[in-house]
Amino acid sequence: MSNLAVKTNQQRKKRNRGLFIALGLGCIACLSATAGAILAVSLHEYKPLQKVALTSQEQQVFNNEKTVRGIAQLDRPVNIVVLGVKVLTSDLEEPPEVDLGYHAVVDSFEGVSDVILLLRFNPRQQKLTVLSIPRDTKTYIPGHGVAKVNAANEEGGAPLAAQAISDLLGGVKIDRYIRINVQGVEKLIDALGGVTVYVPQDMQYTDHSQRLYIDLKQGTQHLNGGQALDFIRFRHDSFGDIGRVQRQQLILRALTEKASNPEIVFKSPQIINIVQSHIDTNLTVDELIALSTFASQINRMNLEMVMLPGEFNGDGRTDISYWLPNYDSIEQLMAEHFDQGYARVEYEDPRNLKIAIQDSTQNPEAVAALVLRLRRAGYQQVYVSRDWGERLPATRIIAQTGNDASAIALRADLGLGEVLVESTGVFGSDITIILGRDWQQQLNQATLSKHNQ
Structure with missing residues (x-):
């Protein structure tokens, strides 16, 4: 030393x-x-x-x-x-x-x-x-x-x-x-x-x-x-x-x-x-x-x-x-x-991504619905972390490790959310989702559509 x-x-x-x-x-x-x-x-x-x-x-x-x-x-x-x-x-x-x-x-x-x-x-x-x-x-x-x-x-x-x-x-x-x-x-x-x-x-x-x-x-x-x-x-x-x-x-x-x-x-x-x-x-x-x-x-x-x-x-x-x-x-x-050197072009298998969820909606049912949606889309390492106390109108999808391509792909699967490349999410995750009211609104609209059919 x-x-x-x-x-x-x-x-x-x-x-x-x-x-x-x-x-x-x-x-x-x-x-x-x-x-x-x-x-x-x-x-x-x-x-x-x-x-x-x-x-x-x-x-x-x-x-x-x-x-x-x-x-x-x-x-x-x-x-x-x-x-x-x-x-x-x-x-x-x-x-x-x-x-x-x-x-x-x-x-x-x-x-x-x-x-x-x-x-x-x-x-x-x-x-x-x-x-x-x-x-x-x-x-x-x-x-x-x-x-x-x-x-x-x-x-x-x-x-x-x-x-x-x-x-x-x-x-x-x-x-x-x-x-x-x-x-x-x-x-x-x-x-x-x-x-x-x-x-x-x-x-x-x-x-x-x-x-x-x-x-x-x-x-x-x-x-x-x-x-x-x-x-x-x-x-x-x-x-x-x-x-x-x-x-x-x-x-x-x-x-x-x-x-x-x-x-x-x-x-x-x-x-x-x-x-x-x-x-x-x-x-x-x-x-x-x-x-x-x-x-x-x-x-x-x-x-x-x-x-x-x-x-x-x-x-x-x-x-x-x-x-x-x-x-x-x-x-x-x-x-x-x-732009230093050459990036490895690799397909990021959704099954390998660690996805942390923080809830700002105070709605456990909305969180459970998100977990189910992600797992059906192929994301297998999904877990719920501590709640986020600030009530957010829009869901944030945080590329915790800087992998914006995977975060953008996840946003496409969800159909909502703002992608941010920063390290403010859950430590140890690849992507952190801070659930906002827009997810709850999407669920409500889906439920209403089913009732109207």
């Missing part, structure tokens, strides 16, 4: 982390085209976007091919690594001169990355793909050995993190990076007026050492920046970091829909100040305009959010807890969603 791995594990025990603070990119990238233009003009006049200069060798980690043509248009697909960093006073080698009496957040980019995302802006397919990489992923960090991937930024900044991520993903090209700290995410969400999400359970947690007090109630809630971070950082559920990945994706989708509001243009001055103060990136201003314009035109169906395939190695009680990558599945995922 490397010293770096041991060091990282010890740090994890001391920190209440899990802040998927790369959500700030969702705020930035989802600006309207007009807001992006205003942002660009202002940034040209003030602070540079890049806070840390890169050496010529570090610059070679990134693909320097041209990304923009004309006015605010992407010339090709662009891959961006996003690192969310949180540094506390207790993490510093030299303690602050004044003892605050608790572990305060420091305005810094030089720490482990609690959030690691790879974004692909693809103008050819008009898609935005988000790959979430669990922070505990076991991988090789060049020059430092085997460790958790989140240690790369602390050891060598964005270039080393980008190189480690590229290696983990089969050599995918990384074009740019963005690093954002926790203060920036909270302020960006506040600048957007907060976000509305469904909180699936009551969440209470107290850590006096960080002055962290989480108190969220189950149900649909409108969260400010601090509450949104509390929603993501909450750690007392069944799946640890994977649960935080799921909540991160829920917030990202909510931010996408929130930021499409034209009124965001009037909040540009606040956003400009936040970007200048809390983000480090090698994106140019022209690239930022192009990304903002592209993201503003992406519809709900073309935002895809997937998670690095893998499995837990244990509960962390007797050894270091890792997320172990499944390299065969990673290869397939990168081919399908990042």
Whole structure:
């Protein structure tokens, strides 16, 4: 075991982390085209976007091919690594001169990355793909050995993190990076007026050492920046970091829909100040305009959010807890969603698909009817999971592992539902169906038709 791995594990025990603070990119990238233009003009006049200069060798980690043509248009697909960093006073080698009496957040980019995302802006397919990489992923960090991937930024900044991520993903090209700290995410969400999400359970947690007090109630809630971070950082559920990945994706989708509001243009001055103060990136201003314009035109169906395939190695009680990558599945995922290599064309037998059902209708008969319908259609591994408390008007068909073809085929079998490619469904399923009122309405219509015959 490397010293770096041991060091990282010890740090994890001391920190209440899990802040998927790369959500700030969702705020930035989802600006309207007009807001992006205003942002660009202002940034040209003030602070540079890049806070840390890169050496010529570090610059070679990134693909320097041209990304923009004309006015605010992407010339090709662009891959961006996003690192969310949180540094506390207790993490510093030299303690602050004044003892605050608790572990305060420091305005810094030089720490482990609690959030690691790879974004692909693809103008050819008009898609935005988000790959979430669990922070505990076991991988090789060049020059430092085997460790958790989140240690790369602390050891060598964005270039080393980008190189480690590229290696983990089969050599995918990384074009740019963005690093954002926790203060920036909270302020960006506040600048957007907060976000509305469904909180699936009551969440209470107290850590006096960080002055962290989480108190969220189950149900649909409108969260400010601090509450949104509390929603993501909450750690007392069944799946640890994977649960935080799921909540991160829920917030990202909510931010996408929130930021499409034209009124965001009037909040540009606040956003400009936040970007200048809390983000480090090698994106140019022209690239930022192009990304903002592209993201503003992406519809709900073309935002895809997937998670690095893998499995837990244990509960962390007797050894270091890792997320172990499944390299065969990673290869397939990168081919399908990042044009990296060649995807295997395989027929997915419905009998092999694990289908989880979550009921939002509070109607057991409707659930039983769905199970019967699926099994008659050839889906044999169907099971009912915990209810979804939010009452949904339309059924959601979630491609949990990123297999949108199978989800689309299932939708055709049911004749209803919205297909979403994201990892917010039941962990361990291939597809999760969250049953909505439209299924109940379909059943009622079928019953009425029989009576009229």
